[in-house]
Amino acid sequence: MTQSAPKSPIVETSRFPTGPLPPRAGAGLKTEHVDAILADEHRIGFLEVHAENYMGGGGPAHRALAAIRREFPLSVHGVGLSIGSEGGIDPVHLERLAGVVERYEPAMVSEHLAWSSHDAGYFNDLLPVPYNAQTLDRVVAHVSQIQDRLKRPILLENPSTYVAFEQSTMSETDFIRDIARKSGCGLLLDVNNVFVSATNHGWKPMHYLRDFPLELVEEIHLAGHAEDVDDEGDLLLIDAHDRPVADAVWKLFEIVISQAGALPTLIEWDNDVPEWPVLRREALLADAILDRLGPASLLGSRHAAE
Amino acid sequence: MPRNETVTGNRQRDFGAALLNPELPLPQGIVGPHGKNAVKRFAVYRNNVTVSLIDALAGIFPAIQRLVGESFFRDMARLYLAKEPPRSPVIFEYGGGFAAFLERFEPLARYPYLPDVARLERAWLDAFHAADADPLHPGSLGAIPPEHLAGTTFTAHPATRIVRSGFAAVSIFSASREDRALEGIKPGDAEDGLIIRPSDAVEVRRLPAGAAEFFTALIAGASLGEAAGETIARHPGFDLPSAISAMLEAGVFSGCSFGAANSEETA
Ligand SMILES: [Fe+2]
Numbered sequence: 203m204t205q206s207a208p209k210s211p212i213v214e215t216s217r218f219p220t221g222p223l224p225p226r227a228g229a230g231l232k233t234e235h236v237d238a239i240l241a242d243e244h245r246i247g248f249l250e251v252h253a254e255n256y257m258g259g260g261g262p263a264h265r266a267l268a269a270i271r272r273e274f275p276l277s278v279h280g281v282g283l284s285i286g287s288e289g290g291i292d293p294v295h296l297e298r299l300a301g302v303v304e305r306y307e308p309a310m311v312s313e314h315l316a317w318s319s320h321d322a323g324y325f326n327d328l329l330p331v332p333y334n335a336q337t338l339d340r341v342v343a344h345v346s347q348i349q350d351r352l353k354r355p356i357l358l359e360n361p362s363t364y365v366a367f368e369q370s371t372m373s374e375t376d377f378i379r380d381i382a383r384k385s386g387c388g389l390l391l392d393v394n395n396v397f398v399s400a401t402n403h404g405w406k407p408m409h410y411l412r413d414f415p416l417e418l419v420e421e422i423h424l425a426g427h428a429e430d431v432d433d434e435g436d437l438l439l440i441d442a443h444d445r446p447v448a449d450a451v452w453k454l455f456e457i458v459i460s461q462a463g464a465l466p467t468l469i470e471w472d473n474d475v476p477e478w479p480v481l482r483r484e485a486l487l488a489d490a491i492l493d494r495l496g497p498a499s500l501l502g503s504r505h506a507a508e
Numbered sequence: 509m510p511r512n513e514t515v516t517g518n519r520q521r522d523f524g525a526a527l528l529n530p531e532l533p534l535p536q537g538i539v540g541p542h543g544k545n546a547v548k549r550f551a552v553y554r555n556n557v558t559v560s561l562i563d564a565l566a567g568i569f570p571a572i573q574r575l576v577g578e579s580f581f582r583d584m585a586r587l588y589l590a591k592e593p594p595r596s597p598v599i600f601e602y603g604g605g606f607a608a609f610l611e612r613f614e615p616l617a618r619y620p621y622l623p624d625v626a627r628l629e630r631a632w633l634d635a636f637h638a639a640d641a642d643p644l645h646p647g648s649l650g651a652i653p654p655e656h657l658a659g660t661t662f663t664a665h666p667a668t669r670i671v672r673s674g675f676a677a678v679s680i681f682s683a684s685r686e687d688r689a690l691e692g693i694k695p696g697d698a699e700d701g702l703i704i705r706p707s708d709a710v711e712v713r714r715l716p717a718g719a720a721e722f723f724t725a726l727i728a729g730a731s732l733g734e735a736a737g738e739t740i741a742r743h744p745g746f747d748l749p750s751a752i753s754a755m756l757e758a759g760v761f762s763g764c765s766f767g768a769a770n771s772e773e774t775a
Contacts, residue, residue, distance in 0.1 A: 257598045258637025259666060262708045282597020288520045295597055320524045323593030326564065327556040329523065332537070364549040368537040402549070403541045430552070433545035440552060 223248045223275050223309045223421065225464035225496065227488035229481050230471060236266045238478035240273065246485055248309065250277040250468050256306075257298045267306065277310040277421065277468070278302055282324065285344045285358070286317035286331035296351050303352055310421060310466070312357035312390045313348070315341065315378065332367035333377040338384075345385035357388045357420055362395040362427075362441035364402055374399070375413035382418050389415065392423035393455045394447065394470075398439040402432075407454055416462040424455060424488060425470035444473035446484060456491055464496025526550070527557050528590045561589040561602075568603045569629045571684035572610075572622060584613065600637055603630055621675035621695050628681045628712060631669035631703045635710045638667035643706055643759030649752070656766040658733030662726045663763035667705035670720050670727070674698045678714040706759035713758065718743035719751050723760060 226247025231239075239246060249270055256267055270276070280299055283291060303311055316328035331337045349355055360378055372380075382389055391414065400407040426445035432438040447455075447469070459465070469484045519535065526532040530551075540546040565585040566573050573581040588609050594602040607626040616622055643665055652660055671677070678701040679693045700720035702713045715723075718739045725735035732752075740746050755761065 254597050254599065258600065259639030261635075261637050261640065261667070261705065263637065264640070265708065284597075298598065317520060319597065320520045322521065322524045322528070323595055324597050324599075325524060325527055325557045326560045326594065326597075326599060327527075327553060329520075329527075329553060364552040365538045365546045366541060368539055431548070432540060433548045434540075436544075438549065438552070 218271050218307050219275075220307070221275060221309065223277055223466035225466055226492060227485035228275075228277065228466060228468045229485055230468060231267070231270060232471075232475050233263065233266060234475070235478040235481070236270060240269060242478070242482065244482060244486070246274065246482065247489070248275040248277060248466060248468075250279050250470075253278050253280040253299050253302045254282045256302050264305075271306050276306055276308040277312065277466070278306065278308040280311070280313040281328070282318060283313050283344075283348065284317045284319040285313055285341055285348070286315060286329075286337065287319055287344070288317070288340070289320060291344050291347055292319065296348060299348075300351055303354075310357060311352060311354065312359055312421065314359045314361060315381070316361050328361055330361060330363045330365060330367070332369040333372040333374060334369055335371070338372070338377060338380055341381050342384040345381060345387050349385065349387065355387055357390040358382070359390040359392050359423065360395050360399075360414075362392070362398040362402075362439075364438065364440075366403060373413065375410060375415075379415045379418075382415060388420040389418045390421045390423060391416070391419045391458065392425070393458060394423065394425040394427055394451050395441060397448070397451050397454060398427050398441050401437060401439045408457070411454065411458060411461075416458065419458075419462055419465060422455065422458065422465050422467040423470055424451060424467060424484070425472075427451075442473060443470050445471075446480075447487075452487070452491070455488070456495055459491055459499060460495040461500050463499040464492040467492060527554050528593060530554060558586060558589065561594070562586060564594075564599050564602055565589065565606065568600070568633055569606060569626055571629055571681050572606075572626050574684045574687070575619070575622065575625065575680070576616070584615075600633055606630065621673070621677050621680055624671065624673035624675055624677035625681045625684070627671045627673075628677055628701050628703070631671050631701075632710050632712060635667040635669055635703045635705050638665075638705065641665055641762035644756060644761045644764055646753075646756040648764060649756065652764075652766050658731060658736075660732045660764050660766040661729060662732075662761040663765075664727040665704065665759055665762040667703070667710070668723075668727065668760050669703035670715075670724055671701040671703065672720050673700065677701060678712060681712060702758065702760070704758050704760060711758075716747070716751070718746035719754070722746070722748075722751055723755060726755075726761070 224247045228248035228250055229246055231249040231251045251267060256263060282295060314328050317331060318325050318327060318329060345358060358381060396407050396410050400410055424447045425443045426447055428440040428442035430438045430440055467488045469481055469488060471481055522535040526535050534546060534550050538546050538550055540549055562582050562585040566581060588606060592605045607623040610616060610623045610626055676693050676695050676697045676699050678699040680690060683690050700715040702715050704711050722735050722739040725738055736748050
């Protein structure tokens with residue numbers, strides 16, 4: 203006696219187009235935009251999803267993402283692996299991520315330099331780590347563990363932070379460069395995070411970019427931030443992802459592109475999500491900069507060479 | 509992975525504890541730049557964690573939020589998340605203990621139907637994310653030789669859920685989700701809910717008396733004959749043919765099989 207097995211999900215029977223993320227603007231995928239994106243005459247360069255939203259077995263969310271994946275390059279962006287965690291990578295969650303990656307064959311997989319889980323639970327926020335040798339070893343080991351399981355390199359994203367640690371002994375840029383060197387991962391440069399963290403910690407964003415290993419950057423993030431004040435009444439920026447990209451961040455983006463060449467550039471908008479045309483407008487602004495500054499860039503030829 | 513219990517292993521524990529409890533002092537070693545204070549800075553993380561998890565709960569339990577009001581819901585969600593933060597980064601699975609929390613939440617003692625409404629909402633989201641499977645074709649049973657019908661067993665569709673309530677939880681859930689008033693609903697009338705995803709959309713239906721027991725028995729692996737016998741014994745008026753056609757029409761099951769080596773494939 204046998205039971206009829208559930209039919210394979212539709213995504214396993216379809217073959218997706220392959221290829222890297224194009225050096226164009228992409229957008230963070232929101233369920234409410236799926237139909238508009240598929241119907242839009244402007245073909246967005248790529249879409250990025252939070253892996254955790256697709257860790258269920260099936261249903262409408264997967265049906266929508268499969269439809270997107272058949273037509274667009276996809277980037278899978280994890281928010282829950284807790285790479286900076288003192289307790290280690292949760293093997294169950296790594297398996298979930300591997301499942302999403304196997305299911306959608308994304309052009310890119312990325313995660314954050316942050317932690318979000320401890321024995322007490324999952325905090326649903328990207329929390330900071332001190333920059334020192336001990337954290338470095340831990341993060342390198344975790345990135346390597348993830349890459350071994352996924353059988354592909356990932357990108358690690360620079361964080362936006364609000365506090366610092368007395369235990370830190372390295373700059374953020376040195377710390378990130380060492381992680382990439384030791385683990386072989388690539389980097390995701392969130393230009394808004396650079397601006398937010400630089401403002402919050404009194405760094406110069408230009409110094410940060412000068413020290414950042416741009417040659418290892420394979421994707422850019424752009425997003426909007428909110429303004430608050432710290433204990434002394436000074437400006438404190440919040441990585442809110444709830445509004446258009448700020449002028450100062452566009453300026454930094456221009457500098458990055460004129461040095462690094464055109465790179466896949468994601469517009470992130472996760473809260474107070476507007477209608478699709480508003481996101482598309484931000485993407486077109488990024489595309490214009492990529493077109494204008496990418497070809498003449500200092501490092502631009504390395505991307506064109508592919 | 510080994511769980512690190514060294515001194516550094518406690519740093520994130522302290523950080524996490526202070527995130528969920530604003531009464532606790534700043535974790536050791538947390539500073540602002542150039543010796544600045546970090547109280548408001550750390551509060552950004554506290555706020556991010558709390559607000560994002562309250563928002564998540566509001567997204568999972570919209571009917572509850574509408575029934576108790578937004579500000580009451582947010583205050584209550586804050587208490588719940590401090591008690592039961594998510595165990596996993598898969599946030600759409602959060603809130604499994606919310607119904608039990610509501611049962612013990614004194615200020616809502618006068619609304620005893622709320623926990624079952626929350627159970628329906630949790631089941632709704634489980635069904636939404638459940639694995640895909642084609643529902644059993646309505647004609648499948650007709651293809652089974654009559655002598656094998658009683659011995660036929662069924663495989664539940666991955667999205668199928670049953671929530672039994674001593675209150676009018678299904679009517680209240682539906683009214684709240686559809687933004688309707690509760691007028692005309694008698695909260696004390698017991699209702700059983702069936703959650704299904706026959707096509708792309710999740711549906712919640714009210715079951716006639718006995719049907720929840722009948723389906724529950726079938727889902728647990730009882731044969732059609734066993735499930736029908738048990739249900740009719742307890743509900744003499746149970747309309748078996750209607751229940752069978754309803755379950756086929758609603759896509760409660762994705763497969764069935766009867767004796768021998770036969771299998772009834774879905775069509
Ligand atoms: Fe980002």
